[in-house]
Amino acid sequence: MMKDLFEIYESFRIPNFINRRFKPDFLNQTIDKIIIRKPEIFKVEKLGNSFEGRPIRMIMLGTGRKIILLWSQMHGDESTATMAIADIFNYFSSDIDEKKKKDLLTKITLLFIPMLNPDGAERHQRRTAQFIDLNRDAIALVTPEAKILKKAQNEYQPEFGFNLHDQELSTARGKKEISAMAFLAPAMDNEKSDNEVRVRAKKLAAFLTERMLEYVPNKITRYDDEYEPRAFGDSIQTWGTSTVLIESGHTIGDPEKNFVRKLNAVGMLSAFYAIGSERYTGSDISTYENLPGNSERAYDLIIRNVKIKYKNGDTTPADLGISYQVDTHTTDTPVLYEVGDLSPLIALREIDGGGKLVDEEDLKIEQEIYLKKYF
DSSP states (O other): OOHHHHGGGGTOTTOOOSSSOHHHHHHHHHHHHHTTSSSSTEEEEEEEEEESEEEEEEEEEOOOEEEEEEEESTTTTHHHHHHHHHHHHHHHHHSSSSHHHHTTTTTTEEESSSOOOHHHHHHTTSSSTTOOOOGTTTTTSSSSHHHHHHHHHHHHHHHHEEEEEEOOOOOEEEESSOOOOOOOOOOOSSTTOHHHHHHHHHHHHHHHHHHHHTTTTTTTEEOOOOOOTHHHHHHHHTOEEEEEEEOOOOOTTOOHHHHHHHHHHHHHHHHHHHHHHHHGGGGGHHHTSSSSSEEEEOOOEEEEEEEOTTTTEEEEEEEEEEEEETEEEEEEEEEEEEOOOOOTOOOEEEEEEEEEEEEEEOOTTTTOGGGGGOO
């Protein structure tokens, strides 16, 4: 199924998103224009308001007994999966695969919360308007957004959950490869023990891994499973919903992450069909468990082969490791993070400095580097 969806993706991809930074009103308007084409299959429910009064909505499809809850952008600057969700809505509102879709929606019920933290999205920041990391509020529940997610899980008791995020620029441990996507079946306790709920999540993660590796070999990783009870993925797993964390990574030459967005859309759709048919149950858990973990962060840019010119007249050959990443979003400001031999490291973009002399006074670690002066 994923192969077919991968090949036809452009036919249901929404062109509205010029880049990954968009406001809540724009997203809601985009979604409304999609679902109005087939109002008979979509139901929209307002779950409540954010701290600053912005509506938080749930979009529902299907009537099946297998309930799947998906929430995206609980960190306001992590929007890749949100765009993929809009693509998924467009798939269901199109004339593509009509018979397959109709059959699927009799087996599953889909509950989407496309943007859980609209106040953060408005500012393009990770945290809520209360300065709180929403993904550390599953116990205290001091934010209205956390209360909304908890209530939705409690009310609908979904069998499956998809916790959708963007991850920092990372590599696959032991490989000189940038992680395009990371999966995790979150732990439920400090011992990282398994029960039926977590095993089901691992099987679904294994199913996704098997399919994704065909398109991004060596670039799928396993996210750290250290138990964090304040995190919603861990807590919702504990509350009985088999939860898979999907962390959207990066691919070289794709700053707006359109290819990773595509992987999200076709991957989630494939998972829906696999849940409906229970095909995922045949996946080998070891496929997921043997994935390499996320390793040290890569760089947005490595400038190789420059020479640092010191005040005493000495020069030293070096590479420069530069990042535009702040948490999981991209800024316009290049920040210098490392100087020296970076031969084991990888970047989304690399350029040859050609032995150019760079003055030591222009190299300040973890501060802006003025690239235009030299390159």
